[in-house]
Amino acid sequence: MSVLRNISSGLRSLFRKKRVGRELEEELNSFLEMAAEEKMNAGMSRKDALRAVRLERGDLQVTKEVVRSAGWESFVETCWQDLRFAARMLRKNPGFTAVAVLTLALGIGANTSIFSVVNAVLLRPLPYKDSDQLVQLIEHDQKRGVDFDWVSFPNFHDWNEQAKAFQFMAAYKFHAFNLTKVSQAQMLFGVKVSANLLPTLGAEPIVGRNFRPDEDQPGRDHEIILSYDTWRESFGADPQLIGKALTLNDELYTVIGVMPASFNFPPTVPITSALPSRKAAFFAPLGLAFNLDQRDWNMLGVIARLKPGATISQARAELDAVASSLELQYPVQNRGITVRVEPLLNQVVGDLRLALWIFLAAISLVLLVACANVTNLLLARSTIRQREMALRTSLGASRSRLVRQLLTESLLLAVGGGAFGILLAYGGIFLLTAFSPDNLPRIGDVAIDGRVLAYTSVVSILTGIIFGLAPSLGVALVDVSQPLKGQRSTPTAKHSRLRSTLVVSEVALSLALLIGAGLMLKSFVRMERVDLGFRAEKVLTVWTILSEAKYAPQQQAAFYEQAWQRIQTLPGVKSVGAIDNLPLSGIHGGGPFTIDGHPTESDVDAPVAYRCVANVNYFRTMGIPLLQGREFTERDRDGTPPALVINETAARRYWPGQSPVGSRLSFTTGRTRATWLEIVGVVKDVLHDGLESPAKPTIYLPFLQSPQAFMVTVVRSDMEPTGLTSAVRGAIAALDRDQPVLMTRAMTDIYSDSVAQRRFNTALMAAFGTLALLLAVVGVYGLMAFAVTQRTHEMGVRIALGAEHWHVLKLVLGRALRLTFMGIAFGLAMAFFLTRFISNLLFNVPRTDPATFIVVSLCLGGIALLASYIPARRAMRIDPVVALRHE
């Protein structure tokens, strides 16, 4: 109540200043008149009475001031005055103002852009109801120290039965449907879900209904919910679609609902990073029966919602207990298997978290460099303003009043810098999102929202205080008498030392950033030089998946063989290979196997390898050299002895010091009777998981002996591979016009995507380093130019007394050299300490790589010297006559 009255009364004084003043004056007048009247009644003359009252009760004007300055509004009023004065001062020095605001805008704008990415990716909750309660459950193999994102159905079933900390536990798996009996057959990529998955996320269809609890059981699972995009793009957003049946993989599914446009699950679709769309096209029931034999078949993603009030650590403790009881029950499949409970957001963001915080820290260093620059500008200006400050002090302004005035100027600059910074940030965000890799989770949500604006405001005000405090305190402590005597103002020793310190720190900070950028750049170059193990140029990849209802395994083999023959005859095609798990696509699969003569007790101890199915021409088409034995031939088909080819790493690891050709292995483990396959050849390694992961042991099976519905056909041509797209699609459609091609992409594009994240990180760090370098160079130049201007007189005298030109040059450059050198020394120490934080982002480069440290230091030193050469040359050419007359 009284606070409100206080504010409203204060506001009234502020905005109806005249009227409130008049009223006060009238009241005071009548007060003093009454006092005087009393004295006149006692016999005084009016004149004497008025004087006596003034002595006794105080002067009218003074009292008015006292009353007016008692309220809070007077503080606001001086602030307003300071602000107007500050604005006038900044307007009068447009050059200074422009440079300062631009410098700050660059720093704050870059900072805001990066923060908006941090905000969208790390801070904003996932787009599900109460998303902080959502967790992902992952199996962890303690012996091998690896995580399995996928869980077997029986394990999921048991967790769900036994764990009590969860409100819901739901499962999903990726699935592809071949949509036919429509104008154009097409492939839909989506997820099969347990009936409670959408309720777990708190999601409802906008049209139609959710699955009923029993609708994920086998036999009752022929229903489907479409994504909004699929509904709109493939069915023209037809509201009559609900209740109608679609032909999917040659079976009928009834459409029961459509999800909202904003809905997506999983939050990132990692079916394969090569896939063009990141959104699931449909949600279909899981339709799995509880089958104990499938406990080692890991295929389900599991998410859960914590009960209200339950914590992650409770859930962890509970699942630990469940996992150990399952381990006892099923020692063969579950030995050493624990369950990890991770917040869903962590799971989505993954490694990006660390990288983003590092970038925010790095860009904050750039902002510090910008601050140092502006501080230096202000210090230079304060030397010029000494006279003004001295005059104001001698007229009665208190020091605190001057500091307040100067701080107001700094804050105004900072706010200006912040405002322009936000404009720059819009540009920055545009660039960031345009150049960021597509598979960066949630990058599409980056925008300037309330939180970003609040962050920018706080950062701007903080920078204002950081860069403004030293100069304002410095000015306020200036000796009053000197400047007023009309003496030349020389920079005080204290100022000069502060300015040198600032330049040294600028050089140090930017050196640290540049070394970081240099290390990442070197990592990138090293990575690009890594041999992939195959030649990606001029290869087109064609992704197809056959409907299993329509094609039995032998028919799948027949279909693909015909398709490859047709593609082979197309003009421009050199050879046609095919594989199920394409390198760099993010798709891989595999598991344990047994070597003939070396049986193992359980899966956990068995050798493991990636498993791929390749056709006869795959190795030749991809340019993977054969090292031993032979490649697959047309004779490796159904009915001939099962053959396989392994890679170098598998040969080295599991057949050390001997040739594996002729050895036999089996994929059945445990006590079941083994089917033995014979190794016929060894091929060179391929970096399946990308340039940064070492080659894994890999086993290739011949397509004709284990046909697959899903294959990626690789077509090598002697021209631009995407030029073949329509011809290849035509060849497949000619075989079966209901058979869609999932997608076609050049292998070089898939490669490019696989290095996009590192390329982006490197470019970002390089941009930060360059920005810091630019600012630091401006800082060095500014300091030297100012020093030369300040010492024109001294230089003139020196030259007049016979100093050589080179001597003057040495004087200026010597100081620049000293400062740069110190900056580099500190910068090296800082880099030595700071690079530990980016060691995870480096590849094949030690974090203290001496070559990088030396080259970057030399470059920075050279550029800084170049920047100070310009003012040094000016000093050299000072005409003593002009310099002394200038006095």
Place this chain on the structure above:
Amino acid sequence: MADQPSDLVQGTLDMLILKTLALEPMHGYGIAVRLEQMSKGVFRLNAGSLFVAFQRLQRDGLIRNEWKATENSRRAKYYALTAQGRKRLNSETREWGRQVAAIARILETS
């Protein structure tokens, strides 16, 4: 200013003004005169401190004002206690009494 006792405790002036207004609404000069009379000339207040106190009390909602004609048909601003002001006066008086008694006890025993 010298005539204002320097050890007039912050807030005491406010309480004295409230006390003065407890009987009837008064203008500023009337309050000053009444305070002097009641204190037998100990408190001689200058206009500055008095009017700052008026402003503060008004903003706290303890007094309100009204322009009225004086007995000499001069226009003057009259101040009056609000209900809240009256409550505050009572509590402050009680608190004051308690403190004075306590201080007196301390002074007597030592």
